[in-house]
Amino acid sequence: MKMNTFSKLYGTLLLVALFLTGCFNALNVAPLDPDEVTSAVVYENPDSYKQVLGKLYASLAVTGQQGPAGQGDISGLDEGFSSYLRLFWKLQELPTDEAVIGWNDGTIQNLSGQGWDASSEFVAAMYSRIFYTIAVANELLRESTDAKLDERGVDAGLRAEIATFRAEARMVRALSYYHALDMFRSVPFVTEEDAVGSFFPNQISAAELFEFIETELKDIETLLAEPGSNEYGRVDKAAAWTLLARLYLNAEVYIGQNRASDCITYCSNVINSGYSLEPIYKNVFAADNDNAEGIIFPVTFDGKRTQTFGGTTFLVHASVGGSMSTAEAGIDFGWGGIRTTSALVDKFPALGGSELVSPNQGATYTDLLTVAGSFQAWTPESSSGTNIISVAGDNTYEAYFNFPDANTEFKLTDGTGWATNWGSTANPGEIAENGGNIAVADPGFYRLQVDLTNLTYTLTNTQWGLIGDATPGGWDNDTDMTYNAADNAWEITVELTAGEVKFRANDDWALNYGDTGSDAILEEGGDNIAIPSAGLYTIKLYLDQPDHTYSIEQPKFDTRALFFTEGQNLEITDISQFTEGYAITKWRNITSTGAPGSDLTFVDNDFPVFRLADAYLMYAEAVLRGGTGGDLGTALGYVNQVRERAFGNTAGNITESELTLDFILDERAREFYWEGHRRTDLVRFGSLSNTTYLWPWKGGTAEGVSTDSKFDIFPIPSADLGANSNLTQNPGY
Numbered sequence: 060m061k062m063n064t065f066s067k068l069y070g071t072l073l074l075v076a077l078f079l080t081g082c083f084n085a086l087n088v089a090p091l092d093p094d095e096v097t098s099a100v101v102y103e104n105p106d107s108y109k110q111v112l113g114k115l116y117a118s119l120a121v122t123g124q125q126g127p128a129g130q131g132d133i134s135g136l137d138e139g140f141s142s143y144l145r146l147f148w149k150l151q152e153l154p155t156d157e158a159v160i161g162w163n164d165g166t167i168q169n170l171s172g173q174g175w176d177a178s179s180e181f182v183a184a185m186y187s188r189i190f191y192t193i194a195v196a197n198e199l200l201r202e203s204t205d206a207k208l209d210e211r212g213v214d215a216g217l218r219a220e221i222a223t224f225r226a227e228a229r230m231v232r233a234l235s236y237y238h239a240l241d242m243f244r245s246v247p248f249v250t251e252e253d254a255v256g257s258f259f260p261n262q263i264s265a266a267e268l269f270e271f272i273e274t275e276l277k278d279i280e281t282l283l284a285e286p287g288s289n290e291y292g293r294v295d296k297a298a299a300w301t302l303l304a305r306l307y308l309n310a311e312v313y314i315g316q317n318r319a320s321d322c323i324t325y326c327s328n329v330i331n332s333g334y335s336l337e338p339i340y341k342n343v344f345a346a347d348n349d350n351a352e353g354i355i356f357p358v359t360f361d362g363k364r365t366q367t368f369g370g371t372t373f374l375v376h377a378s379v380g381g382s383m384s385t386a387e388a389g390i391d392f393g394w395g396g397i398r399t400t401s402a403l404v405d406k407f408p409a410l411g412g413s414e415l416v417s418p419n420q421g422a423t424y425t426d427l428l429t430v431a432g433s434f435q436a437w438t439p440e441s442s443s444g445t446n447i448i449s450v451a452g453d454n455t456y457e458a459y460f461n462f463p464d465a466n467t468e469f470k471l472t473d474g475t476g477w478a479t480n481w482g483s484t485a486n487p488g489e490i491a492e493n494g495g496n497i498a499v500a501d502p503g504f505y506r507l508q509v510d511l512t513n514l515t516y517t518l519t520n521t522q523w524g525l526i527g528d529a530t531p532g533g534w535d536n537d538t539d540m541t542y543n544a545a546d547n548a549w550e551i552t553v554e555l556t557a558g559e560v561k562f563r564a565n566d567d568w569a570l571n572y573g574d575t576g577s578d579a580i581l582e583e584g585g586d587n588i589a590i591p592s593a594g595l596y597t598i599k600l601y602l603d604q605p606d607h608t609y610s611i612e613q614p615k616f617d618t619r620a621l622f623f624t625e626g627q628n629l630e631i632t633d634i635s636q637f638t639e640g641y642a643i644t645k646w647r648n649i650t651s652t653g654a655p656g657s658d659l660t661f662v663d664n665d666f667p668v669f670r671l672a673d674a675y676l677m678y679a680e681a682v683l684r685g686g687t688g689g690d691l692g693t694a695l696g697y698v699n700q701v702r703e704r705a706f707g708n709t710a711g712n713i714t715e716s717e718l719t720l721d722f723i724l725d726e727r728a729r730e731f732y733w734e735g736h737r738r739t740d741l742v743r744f745g746s747l748s749n750t751t752y753l754w755p756w757k758g759g760t761a762e763g764v765s766t767d768s769k770f771d772i773f774p775i776p777s778a779d780l781g782a783n784s785n786l787t788q789n790p791g792y
Contacts, residue, residue: 102202105217111199112224115231116292117365118192119143119358126366127661133191136184140164142369143192144358144666146185148735150242150773154747155737156402156754157728160377161395161635171634172759173748173766176774177792183776185242189235193249196232200225200251226282230294233275234302234668240268240313241739242773244789259783266314269306276303286332291349291359292665298356300328301669304677311684312743312771319686326678327689329355330697334671336704339651340619343670346389346648346656346663353672357665362648362658371664374646374733380637382626389648389655390662395637399622401629402754403732404641406725407620408711414612415591418599419579421606424448427456430507432469432496434462439472439480447471447509448605456509459521459602461544468496471509481514490514504542504549504602506570521564523549523600526571529558529590537566540600549600552614554708559587562600562609572600572607581607595708613710619729621645631755640755645733672701672730680723691715698723701730720744742771767791 101107122138124130131138140146152158153170160167169175175182201207203221213221239246248263248271263271276299283289286297304325310318337343337352348354360371379388380395426449431439447458471481471490482494490497491514499505503520510516524537530553532538540549540562549562562581564570573585590596590611597612623642631639648662649655656663675697682694695718702711713722724744727736741747748770753763769791780786 102207102211105213108199108203108217108221108224111195111202112227115192115195115199115228116358118188118195119231120360120365120370121367122369127368127372133187136187139368140181141184141188142367142373143185143188144371145369145373146181146188147238148374148733149181150185151735151738152733154770155741156400156757157732157737158397158399159631159634159640159756160397161637161639163635168634168759171756173757173770174759175770177777177780177788179774179776182773183778185773186239186776186779189239189242190247190249192235193232193239196228196235197249197251197253199228200232201255222282223284226279227294229275229279230283230299230302233272233299236268236272237302237306240265240272241309243775244268244313244772245787246775247779247783247786259785262786269310269314272306273303276306286329286355287334292357294356297329297332297334298669300325300332301355301674304329304674304681308677308681309739309743317685319681319684320688321686322681323678323686323689326674326681329671329674330678336671336700338704340705341621341645342651343667344645344647344664345651346654347650347652348665348667350651353670354665354667355669355671357667359665360662362656362661362663366658366661371646371666372660372662374666375648375662375664378643378646381623381642383623383642383644386655387647387649388644389659391659398627398637398640398642399732400631400640400755403728404620404622404629406728407617408615413615414610416579416588416609416611418601418610419606419608421580421604421608424450424605426452427474428509429472429474430458430460430469431472432467434460434464434467434469439470439476440474446474447507450605454510454512456511457507458605459504459506461504461542461547461603462499463502463544465500465502467499467502469499470494470496481509481511488515488517490516506564519564519570521570522566524563524566525551525553525560525598526563527558527560527587527590529555529560537563540598543599546599547601547603549602550597552595552597554594555590555596556593558590560590560598561585561587574609579608579610581609593709594712595706595710615706615710617705617711617729618707619705632761634756643733667734672704673736675701676723676727676730679718680720683718683720683723691718694718698726701726705729747771 118132120142122128122142123132128138149170153160154173159171166175166179167181169179170181203225208218208221244265245262246268247260248268249260280296280299283299284295286295289295304322307318307322307325310316334355335352342348342351343354345351358370359365375388376390376394377396378398379385379390379393383393385391385393427446429439430445430447431437435445447456449456473479481490481492483497484491484494499518501520506519506521508517522539524539526532526534526537528534530538538551538553540551543550562572572581572583574580574588575582575585594613597614599610601608621644623644626638627641628639629641633639646664648664678689679694679698682689682691695715698718699712702713703709705711724740724746727740738747746752748766749768750765753765755761755763758764758766772789774789774792775786780788
């Protein structure tokens with residue numbers, strides 16, 4: 060898997076000697092074996108610059124030099140639960156309406172219940188991972204200055220490549236500093252300009268850190284590879300633009316400034332950079348999602364080369380339990396830990412949709428005969444479904460019958476028994492009292508017409524179709540419908556355009572129905588039926604009753620609703636039980652073609668950090684927040700592109716009046732659940748803490764309660780705070 064991607068480097072990294080700054084001494088975490096390899100030895104090999112860059116990217120995915128554990132990068136942390144991505148996911152998802160976890164490891168339940176404090180090991184571990192990645196970036200930048208390259212005699216060709224490596228290192232460092240800003244706001248600050256050694260870093264304010272990230276990203280903008288041109292798994296200009304857009308969208312929370320206009324600018328850059336949406340939503344998270352469209356920057360994983368119990372291995376295994384199939388998840392066993400709350404489930408529409416035309420039951424007719432025969436056990440008593448009706452009361456009768464078997468026989472009666480009945484004669488098409496059985500050689504859906512005045516009948520076998528300029532075949536070719544015996548209806552689900560349709564039998568205009576009066580009562584040769592707009596429609600034709608009718612429905616099903624419900628309770632009464640709460644199947648170690656990943660324990664799924672759909676929804680939100688440089692019509696178009704991918708058609712499209720900030724918050728949940736966005740989104744909307752928006756187990760209670768506003772950010776870990784007198788704790792902790 061992913062043989063041609065940058066993740067190949069993850070498994071063959073050099074152990075680089077990183078002499079980290081004092082914030083790590085204060086945290087009591089440090090790289091292991093600091094004297095094992097020195098920088099002088101490492102950089103004797105020109106390939107080492109790229110390998111150290113690989114180490115930087117790998118710090119987001121794995122935890123050390125030997126997967127899944129061993130030679131860990133940071134001492135004092137359990138490698139199984141402390142990978143960057145696993146911790147990031149827990150801190151971004153567990154405090155929200157999108158996820159709960161059934162385990163009781165340490166203080167993990169304090170994350171779901173928003174009850175953490177400065178001693179939380181999960182908060183401290185995330186803090187450590189952020190600053191470890193920053194330290195790796197700083198070290199690469201120190202070792203690739205012009206002076207260092209001159210000293211080592213690096214040639215011009217490699218220097219140009221190293222310049223790109225440096226820009227990428229600054230981008231990854233900016234991403235980690237962004238996570239620090241988002242989660243902690245004011246943090247210790249160190250760059251490559253700080254001397255290597257033990258000292259206590261100064262604390263930078265949120266405004267200063269915001270400015271640093273913004274400046275860095277703008278400085279490297281022209282130095283990064285063009286969008287989509289870099290090796291898969293490495294950042295490019297579009298990644299920097301996406302991070303800038305995200306920074307600006309949250310600026311009001313971070314620094315009290317509305318930067319929505321800047322967000323629109325950089326979203327537009329991303330949208331116009333050549334990326335496109337992957338047509339099938341679930342493929343974005345499949346085991347071969349390195350082939351999926353629309354992923355701008357992923358953290359890459361490979362079951363053979365990046366083995367970790369964090370990352371997407373955690374997401375796939377921990378989301379499988381109860382009666383779920385491990386084979387369908389592409390793994391050897393499930394860990395039975397994480398699932399979702401009813402608050403997320405409720406954001407998705409139920410199966411079904413809007414009915415544009417309902418069936419009309421029509422009038423009640425009393426002038427009728429009964430058709431009794433082998434298809435209904437020869438019971439002549441009047442019964443529903445076997446009557447033939449005279450609508451005009453003029454001794455002429457008509458009805459449609461489904462004869463599922465060959466050589467069906469029947470007769471006509473007055474419905475009271477066999478005393479008065481009509482059957483066949485020697486002359487085809489004629490009937491007589493007490494005549495013989497009328498035989499139907501072929502199975503089918505027949506139109507039966509009877510004239511008791513002239514004692515004649517006709518039987519016409521019919522196959523029904525939809526025709527019109529709204530259909531794929533236009534007015535020249537029918538689109539065939541299918542008979543559903545259970546519903547006694549001909550039906551079709553088809554993409555239509557705005558226009559008109561009619562029902563036609565046997566690909567011929569001799570027998571067709573339209574709706575004169577638009578009352579859902581069909582008339583032979585009646586008026587065309589209007590289709591109001593393009594979209595997916597389910598249309599049913601009911602001919603089993605005397606006033607023939609039909610229905611038109613636009614089905615809605617959001618394919619992003621990847622829930623496993625069998626044996627799972629929607630509501631959670633016992634958070635420790637995996638079967639409490641719906642499971643999520645978004646992350647599966649199964650390829651887009653249905654094959655399992657390369658390893659059943661360690662998965663191949665990459666984790667999308669940035670993707671195009673985020674730029675679409677950020678653009679729309681920024682317009683709604685008053686940003687200039689964009690417009691509501693364009694925003695609506697971007698939102699509907701995301702929804703058309705989700706629904707597979709236009710059935711889920713919204714109107715301009717429906718595009719509100721509340722809608723955007725819910726739409727972001729539908730599009731990005733379990734991708735590490737939710738805590739940030741809820742904070743930006745004022746819906747995480749100190750709010751009336753509640754969900755199950757918020758605040759540690761089953762019904763959910765409002766929580767203290769301090770939980771909008773995490774505390775500086777007490778170990779670092781105690782060791783570094785330059786640091787001030789966040790409010791409320």
